[in-house]
Amino acid sequence: MKKAVVLGGGIGGVEAAISLKKEGFDVELISDRDYVYIYPISIWIPTGEVSLSDVALPLHEVAKAHNFTFTKDKVVSISGKENKVVLENRGEKTDFDYLIIALGQTKLKHKGIENTLSICGSPEEALKIKKKLDELIEKGFGKIAFGFGGNPKAPDAVRGGPVFEVMFNVHNYLKKLHLRDKFDITFFAPMPKPGARLGETALKLMDKMFKKMNIKKITGKKIKEFEKDKVILEDDTKIEADLIAFTPAGDGHPVIKESDLPKTEAGFLLIDEGCQVLNHENIYAIGDSVAIEGPEWRAKQGHLAEVMGRITANNIAVKEGIKEGRIESYKRHINIMCLMDTGDGGALAYRSDTKALLIPLPIIGHWMKKAWGLYYKLSKLGKIPRLPGM
Ligand SMILES: Cc1cc2nc3c(=O)[nH]c(=O)nc-3n(C[C@H](O)[C@H](O)[C@H](O)COP(=O)(O)OP(=O)(O)OC[C@H]3O[C@@H](n4cnc5c(N)ncnc54)[C@H](O)[C@@H]3O)c2cc1C
Incomplete structure (x- = not known):
């Protein structure tokens, strides 16, 4: 069984790990925190509507539910040329056939x-x-x-x-x-x-x-x-x-900036439409770590990070001949979809090539975002079925 190592246990990395496991790969997820920090619902921490534990999904539990391995460690460097990752505690790591980078970004x-x-x-x-x-x-x-x-x-x-x-x-x-x-x-x-x-x-x-x-x-x-x-x-x-x-x-992640992988001036990884890092057959990158190509209103978002995770798993499986199908592109999934919360309601913001909408959702908008948070946690723990595309 071919092995895929996913770096970063955030929204994109977790989706990639789950999807790669479903495609039949041996999967190890490495992250410096032992929980997924669910950013979209962290907006309620300042007003005390949620606590840190409400927003933190333990990675050990997600790994157990989907039968992949979780390792808590910090990535200190990545070498594309040597096909190698160096971890703070465990040192050099080369035991993988595919590497998926989902380390997120830092800030200016x-x-x-x-x-x-x-x-x-x-x-x-x-x-x-x-x-x-x-x-x-x-x-x-x-x-x-x-x-x-x-x-x-x-x-x-x-x-x-x-x-x-x-x-x-x-x-x-x-x-x-x-x-x-x-x-x-x-x-x-x-x-x-x-x-x-x-x-x-x-x-x-x-x-x-x-x-x-x-x-x-x-x-x-x-x-x-x-x-x-x-x-x-x-x-x-x-x-x-x-x-x-x-x-x-956002600014490029320091590990990516210091790596030999192709990146933009700002330090975001250059990938093709199928999420493969340019000129690196077995290295993929998803989510906030990559330079997204598309319309000028494009944005780094959680739902796009998840789509990229699923596309990566599909594309590697197709490449390996595990399944029939075609290489998928992340570009046709670029849109902005955000339930903007106001505490007493919300508004659904949507942007695509053909539409730009902001639909006010008084009262219900707030509860829809809460419901999404619950859905995210329960579905990632395998306690409820996934809704198609979510
Ligand atoms: C407050 C907030 C609210 C948001 N709301 C929404 C929303 O409503 N809808 C939406 O679609 N998007 C939203 N987003 C954007 C969304 O959260 C991000 O686009 C998404 O989290 C990107 O996923 P990612 O996996 O690429 O990165 P992240 O989720 O940032 O995950 C990166 C992971 O890598 C780990 N990591 C970092 N460095 C290292 C290292 N050196 N070694 C090991 N592990 C490392 C981190 O601990 C983290 O687990 C929001 C973002 C924020 C900050």
Whole structure:
């Protein structure tokens, strides 16, 4: 039986491991955390609606349910030429026929970034946002700045959705505590139209939401630096804030940047339509680690990482002659599909070549996202059947 090693136990890596096992491969998943951190539902950590354990799915249990091996270790280097991975604790690893890279991404480092906290960082960082918010609530008033940055070298790596979600959730949480009028909330972003990839209708709707929620908006000005309790923009505009919840745009993973594998200037892996790393027959890459090619509104998303995981398993199985079929392309699956949560409801954002929709879903939107979280956990543990395409 041929062996596939998957690096990274996030949304993409787990889907690849499950799918490769289904195709009949011997599968080992290696990750530095022993749980899948389910990012889409981590947005409720700051307001205390979920705890870390609600958002963490133990990888040992997923591995047991799908009969693959899980190894907790950190990847320190990958060599394409030598077909080798080096792990922090176990050293060199060459016992694989196929390697699937799903290590995710890191974030750009702005000057003074240590004065900010991101919902798209480590689980510990999300807990720090909660702690800071709790302190401000205890004090009874405060100023909060929410923002996200851009990466001209990787437009698909901008992550704005979760920032909007946490901001809207915090607004509604403060409202529920009858404290909203005691807090200033400001949103900032360097691009003139943040969220533009969702289309014009979505932008108009978001503008209405900002006004209704009394959220100040400063956009189209580059970020100069962050100081303690301050965001400084290119024209020296200063946004005072007790809490700066800022998410920089994504940047290539350091292990990939230092590897000999083909990558973009920003450090994202170059793959073909079938997710094979260019010029490397047995190395595949999926999810946030890769440079996605497609329309200018394309984005790195969890559902695309999952599709790439399934496509990779199919394509390797076809290549090995395990099954008949054709090599599939990830490109026809590029769309934006996001249930944007506001705490008291939500909106379904959808973007494809032909459509740009933002459908408001008052009340039910929130519960739909909760239901998705539950579905994700139970289906990955094999406790309920998978819905086709999900
Ligand atoms: C707050 C937030 C909310 C989001 N909401 C949505 C949403 O609603 N819908 C949607 O479609 N997408 C959403 N996304 C995007 C989605 O979560 C990502 O696109 C998806 O997680 C990418 O999957 P991945 O497997 O490529 O990377 P990740 O999920 O980031 O997984 C990478 C894995 O690699 C491991 N790893 C990293 N470095 C090493 C190393 N050196 N050695 C070993 N292991 C390592 C990490 O621990 C992690 O387990 C959201 C993202 C964030 C941050």
